Amino acid sequence: MPVYNAPAKDMHYLLHDVLKVSEAGIPGYEELEPDFTSAVLEEAGKLARDVLAPLNAVGDREGCRMENGVVYTPTGFKAAFEQMKEGGWTGLDCDPEYGGQGMPYVLGTAVGEMFVSANMAFNMYQGLTHGAYSAIHAHGTQAQKTTYLPKMVSCDWTGTMNLTEPHCGTDLGLMRTKAEPQADGSYKITGQKIFISAGEHDLAENIIHLVLAKAPGGGEGTKGISLFIVPKFLVNADGALGARNGATVGKIEEKMGIHGNATCVMNYDGATGYLLGELHKGMRAMFTMMNEARIGVGLQGYAQAEAAYQNAVAYAKDRLQGRAVTGAENPSGPSDPLIVHPDIRRNLMDQKSFIEGARALTFWGAHLIDKAHRSNDAAAEGMISLLTPVIKGFQTDKGFDATIQAQQVFGGHGYIEDSGMSQFARDARIAMIYEGANGVQALDLVGRKLAQDGGKHVMAFFEMVKGFLKDNAAHEGLADGFLEPLKKASKDLQAAAMYFMQNGMKNPNNALAGSTDFLHMFGHVCLGLMWARMAKASHDALAAGAQDAEFHRTKIATGRYYMARQLPATGMHLARIESGAETVMALDAGAF
Numbered sequence: 001m002p003v004y005n006a007p008a009k010d011m012h013y014l015l016h017d018v019l020k021v022s023e024a025g026i027p028g029y030e031e032l033e034p035d036f037t038s039a040v041l042e043e044a045g046k047l048a049r050d051v052l053a054p055l056n057a058v059g060d061r062e063g064c065r066m067e068n069g070v071v072y073t074p075t076g077f078k079a080a081f082e083q084m085k086e087g088g089w090t091g092l093d094c095d096p097e098y099g100g101q102g103m104p105y106v107l108g109t110a111v112g113e114m115f116v117s118a119n120m121a122f123n124m125y126q127g128l129t130h131g132a133y134s135a136i137h138a139h140g141t142q143a144q145k146t147t148y149l150p151k152m153v154s155c156d157w158t159g160t161m162n163l164t165e166p167h168c169g170t171d172l173g174l175m176r177t178k179a180e181p182q183a184d185g186s187y188k189i190t191g192q193k194i195f196i197s198a199g200e201h202d203l204a205e206n207i208i209h210l211v212l213a214k215a216p217g218g219g220e221g222t223k224g225i226s227l228f229i230v231p232k233f234l235v236n237a238d239g240a241l242g243a244r245n246g247a248t249v250g251k252i253e254e255k256m257g258i259h260g261n262a263t264c265v266m267n268y269d270g271a272t273g274y275l276l277g278e279l280h281k282g283m284r285a286m287f288t289m290m291n292e293a294r295i296g297v298g299l300q301g302y303a304q305a306e307a308a309y310q311n312a313v314a315y316a317k318d319r320l321q322g323r324a325v326t327g328a329e330n331p332s333g334p335s336d337p338l339i340v341h342p343d344i345r346r347n348l349m350d351q352k353s354f355i356e357g358a359r360a361l362t363f364w365g366a367h368l369i370d371k372a373h374r375s376n377d378a379a380a381e382g383m384i385s386l387l388t389p390v391i392k393g394f395q396t397d398k399g400f401d402a403t404i405q406a407q408q409v410f411g412g413h414g415y416i417e418d419s420g421m422s423q424f425a426r427d428a429r430i431a432m433i434y435e436g437a438n439g440v441q442a443l444d445l446v447g448r449k450l451a452q453d454g455g456k457h458v459m460a461f462f463e464m465v466k467g468f469l470k471d472n473a474a475h476e477g478l479a480d481g482f483l484e485p486l487k488k489a490s491k492d493l494q495a496a497a498m499y500f501m502q503n504g505m506k507n508p509n510n511a512l513a514g515s516t517d518f519l520h521m522f523g524h525v526c527l528g529l530m531w532a533r534m535a536k537a538s539h540d541a542l543a544a545g546a547q548d549a550e551f552h553r554t555k556i557a558t559g560r561y562y563m564a565r566q567l568p569a570t571g572m573h574l575a576r577i578e579s580g581a582e583t584v585m586a587l588d589a590g591a592f
Contacts, residue, residue, distance in 0.1 A: 002311045002420040004053040006045030006114040009551070010356060012038055014363045017537040021106065021367070027374045028104050037107065044111040047087065048118035051080050056119040059260020060423045064201070066252050071200040071262045077122060081155070081203045089115075090126045091153040095137060098149035104374070109299065109366035113359070116303035120427050121260030125158055125198045127296055131289040132159025132210050136229070139277035139285040147235055148208055157206040161289050162193040162230075162266060179213040179228060179273060189213050189230055189273040192250070192265065195434070199264030200232075200249040206241060207232040209266070210289065211273060218280040227282035228273030246271035257426030291388055293435045295365055298391035300431045301399025302358035308406035308424035309351040316344055316409050338409065346565075347409060351402045353562035356555075357527035358395045360534060365391055382457040386449050387526065393441035393516075394523025396431040403428045442515035445522065446504075450497060458497065465490045465529055477539030477556070478532060485563040486528045492570035493518075493525045496577045503580065513584040514577035521573040528567045531559035 012034070015021050021032040055076045062074040084090060093108035094100025115123040133152045136144055151157040168174035177191025189211055193199075200207065209230040218224025234242040250265035277285035320335035330336045338344045365387055371380035403425040407414035414421040432438050450458050469487055472478050496518050504511035538552035546552055 001057055002053075002307065002424075003314070004049055004056075004118050004307050004310060006041070006048050006117070007306065007359075008038070008041040008045050008114075010359065011041055011110045011113075011363075013537075013551070013555075014360055014534075015106070015110070017541060018360065018534055019106070019363060019367050021104075024367070024371075025375075026104070026367075026370050028102065029370070029374075032104065032107065037110075040103075040107065041110060041114075043087070044089065044114050047083070047089070048114040051083055052115060052118035052122055055080055055122060055260070057420055057423065059119065059121050060257075060427075061259075063259035064252055064262040066200075066249065069248060070202065071249060071252060071264070072202050073262065074260050077260065078203055080122065081125065084126065085155050090129070090155040094130075094133060094153045095149070098137075098145065099153040104366075104370045106363060106366040106370055109295075109363060112296065113299055113303045113306075113362075116300050117307040119260070120300060120304060121258040124258065124261045125201065125203055126155055128161065128198050128293075129155055129157075129159040131161060131293050131296075132208055134292050135161075135210055135227070135285055135289040136208075136276065138288045139227075140229075144229065144274065144276065147239065148229065148231075151206070152208060156204060157208055157231075158198060158201070158204040159208045160196055160199055160210065161286065161293070162196055162199075162209055162211040163286065164195045165192060166194055175212060175214055175225060177211065177213040177268065179215040179226060181215065182272075185274075187213075187215065187228060187273045187275065188270045189228055189246075189268045190270055191268050193268070194265050195253065196264045196266045197258075197261055197434075199262060199266045201262045205233075206235075209247060210276065210286070211268065212282050212286060213273070215275075215279060222283050224280055225282040226279050227276045227285045229276050230268065230271050230273040234272060256429055257423065258430055290435060291385075294388050294392040294441075295362070295369070295384075297431050297435045298358075298365075298388075298393075298395040299362050301392075301396035301428065302355050302362070302402075303399075304424050304428035304431070305351060305358075305399040305402035305406070306355050308403040308421065308428075309348070309355055311421065312351065312406035312409040313339075313348060315413075316348060319410075344409060347405050349558070349561050350566070351405055353531075353558050353566060354398050354402055354527070356534075356558060357530050357562055358399070360530035361387075361526050362391060362395070364530065379460065382453060383460060385452065386445075386457040386461065389436075389441035389445040389449060390519060390522045390526060392435065393438040393445075393519045394526075396428070397438055397520070398523070400425065400428045400432055438519070439516060442519040443512060445519050446500060446511050446515040450500065462490065462494060465525070468529065468532060472532075472536060475536060475539070478535055481560040481563050482532045482535050485567045486525075486532050489521075489525045489528050489567050489570040492574045493521055496521055496574050499578055507581060509581035509585055513581035517573040517576045521570045521577075524567055524570050524573075528563060531562050535559045 015037055016034050021029050059074040065072050091100035093103045093105050096102040129152055136148055152159055179187040179189050181187055211228045211230045212225050214224050215226045230247055234245055236242040246269040248267050250267050253263040316339040317337050319338045321338050324336050324340040329340050365384055368380045368384040371377045407421040410419055410421050413419045500511040535556050538555045541552050
């Protein structure tokens, strides 16, 4: 059975050596002293290792079951959920006014990674609740906040998001779910939603569904969509649970992965709903939840890769196969371990350099969210808006690839369910699809985010890279394999953006045909910047006489690998982009 140990040391390094959180000047960050964050990460790591990880295979094997309209989660999930609640983990970064601990989002991100790596399906129950909490916190009335948020912070009540219908996924303008206004100010919600993660289960006494629906007078398309709070059980004026609402589960979806999470078809038959936010402006409120979810899904991409990688490394060190071409390295045994072979090293270095770079990018993104929300920093808000499709799309594409690479290390044993390696790949696969499929993320990046606010956010990113290169031009440690590759990759990215500007208006297909390449190119440049920042932090730590010199030397060597072996992919992506749309669109539909 696979094992998992939280990479708390690497997280501590990012928080304190790279981001320098306690010196950032962001309200609330003064609490993030090294001793405090170490204690939090240590306790979260124990919970992930000892409670959640052992249930990962159980959830995959058993899945969820429905009996007489009641959905039951896998063996052990309910007890683990209670342990999660008792520890206060569900409200770590939530508002203290509603029972949360008020910690910065960046710390919640670190803890969340541990829980996702240990058991992604399990963590989705509280993860979706956090997103629903955020939407109500941002757009709800004071009465709605008082009614729902304390119970959602504690996860006594959980939450969902209901967007997709059988005939529409990304194109929400085709939505058919209706909301009929009632005399008391409520609405009757009627329609069917599919693919609703955690839509029904036995972990909480109530489930608060956030449902997109069309109310009268809203017009066509997404402009007519409103968002509604639709509880499984209605809530009485005194806060006690009342009658069962007209929200029922039709079935549990049979899925490729995340079997431990109940993905439901939800039927709304005149269910009572309450408007959240402004009428006919539901997309604005839902995107509060969606944008947070997209960062969380980007985290899922590399978090699954982390768990798979840990097991691949252990196997490569233990499994004896062949001899090193330079001479036996295990002369007393019949063969050498797999890890002596260059192609296995390449495989593991691909995984390691991606995971650590993606973790740094995600933590930086969480830091930007804190800066935007806690310091009212518009520039940080603009930057994370630009980076959100990159974090979601690039990291889930590459994270899935990494789980496949980890499985490959096991050879045939990776294909056998006994090893548990296939679960990481099957669970990681959904992250490329939900919360906006990655092709849609690429279209959002190229079609909207590049031009957002007159293009000032992407220009700010380029200036940030340029500033880093200039400020560190004399840094001897970075001259060896970091600055020039980053400079080259950034120029490739700028050239691609310029191509879109020059050719996209004449023929929009020229931009859209290259959108996925641009998203991946942007992701590589982001990770290149992260590795350059980490290399600087580790070189500076070594110069200051850091106690754990081996950790920093390993970090620098891993970064140098990424810059040499992964970052040059920007050149390939640029060549594809500049080839335009002609070859992409050459065939008539009937020729496929």
